[in-house]
Amino acid sequence: MGDGLFDVPAEPVEVAPGAVHVPGWLSTPTQRELVALCREWARGPAGMRRHRMPRGGMMSVRMVSLGWHWEPYRYSRTLPGGEPVRPFPPLLGELARAGVAAAYGAPPPAGTPDYDVALVNFYDAEAKMGLHQDREEQADVPVVSFNLGDACVFRFGNTETRGRPYTDVELRGGDLFVFGGPSRMAYHGVPRVLPGTADPAAGLDSGRLNITVRASGLG
Numbered sequence: 202m203g204d205g206l207f208d209v210p211a212e213p214v215e216v217a218p219g220a221v222h223v224p225g226w227l228s229t230p231t232q233r234e235l236v237a238l239c240r241e242w243a244r245g246p247a248g249m250r251r252h253r254m255p256r257g258g259m260m261s262v263r264m265v266s267l268g269w270h271w272e273p274y275r276y277s278r279t280l281p282g283g284e285p286v287r288p289f290p291p292l293l294g295e296l297a298r299a300g301v302a303a304a305y306g307a308p309p310p311a312g313t314p315d316y317d318v319a320l321v322n323f324y325d326a327e328a329k330m331g332l333h334q335d336r337e338e339q340a341d342v343p344v345v346s347f348n349l350g351d352a353c354v355f356r357f358g359n360t361e362t363r364g365r366p367y368t369d370v371e372l373r374g375g376d377l378f379v380f381g382g383p384s385r386m387a388y389h390g391v392p393r394v395l396p397g398t399a400d401p402a403a404g405l406d407s408g409r410l411n412i413t414v415r416a417s418g419l420g
Contacts, residue, residue, distance in 0.1 A: 213304055216357050216368050219343070219382030221304035226377035229403050232349055235412065236404035238290070239321050239349070242267060247280060247287050249323060261328040267293070268318040269417050276318070276337055276417055293319050297345040297414040304343075304379035314340040314416040324353065324394045324409040332356060332363040332390040340418025343381025347412040348372045350405035352398040358388035371395070374403050 211224040227235070242265050243249045249263040252272050268289025269276040279285060294316040302308040318338075322330075335344055355378065358367035367388070372378060380387060394409050 216370055217359075217380075217384045217387065219384035220357055220380040220387065221378070222370055222372070223300075223303050223377040223379075224373065225375050226300070226303060227347060227349075227375040229375070229400070232375055232400075232403035232405075235347065236349055236410065239323075239410050239412070242287055242321055243323070246282065246284050249321075260330075261324075262330055263323045263328075265321045266318065267321065269419065271318070271320055271337065274337055276419060289317050289319060293412065293414050296347065300345045300347070300377050300379055300414075301343055301381075303377060309342070314342055314418050316342070316345070316414050316416050317419075318415050318417045320413045320415075322411045322413070324351070324391065324411070326351075326394055326396040326408070328391075328409075329393060330391040332358055332367075332388040334360075334386050334388055335413075335415065336386060338415050338417050338419075340416040341381075341385060342416035342418070343379050343385065345414045346372075346378040347414075348376045348378070349374050349403065349410040349412070350399040351407065351409040352395040353391050353409050353411075354393050354395070356390050356392055357384075360384070360386045360388070363388050373398065374400055374405070 214222045249265045252260045267287050270286045297316045352373040355370045355372045356367050399405050
């Protein structure tokens with residue numbers, strides 16, 4: 202990554218036990234580098250696609266998987282057409298571990314399973330993500346989310362139901378969000394994007410990119 206990985210971020214904000222928002226964690230140069238990498242990952246037959254849900258609806262978010270291919274609701278090593286999944290970049294694992302340290306005040310404990318999968322999601326102005334749990338992983342390791350481009354309303358709920366109680370958090374370009382521990386299985390989603398809020402200096406004029414890094418535990 203470029204010089205100056207992090208700007209001077211705001212203090213971490215605990216949204217729920219184990220769920221922490223760190224505003225402005227990624228520096229502008231680092232955001233530009235991540236946006237450029239996302240564009241590279243989006244190219245070719247292993248690039249971004251919209252997934253069809255089990256009940257027939259199409260997701261409005263476009264996605265590319267790195268390390269493991271995710272589709273509702275499972276992981277595999279190949280795409281539906283048999284193409285290999287793009288490899289998981291080590292730099293995302295490094296960023297994820299640094300993000301955990303920033304959110305929790307300490308890096309992941311020794312022996313924690315390695316981060317090995319990332320989902321890169323692109324939201325246009327109309328895209329949204331329904332409330333869901335990240336439950337395909339077999340490792341109880343915090344999920345780390347990096348936000349680029351337009352801000353969004355990120356709805357972070359409880360572990361029992363898609364309904365209330367939940368907290369709406371505005372995530373902006375450069376923000377970090379980590380959730381693990383008692384909040385690892387919390388329902389969460391994006392009810393709306395806030396168009397026109399991206400900083401062009403960070404490399405994305407419009408739309409929102411979200412890089413979610415996970416440890417699959419699948420070996």
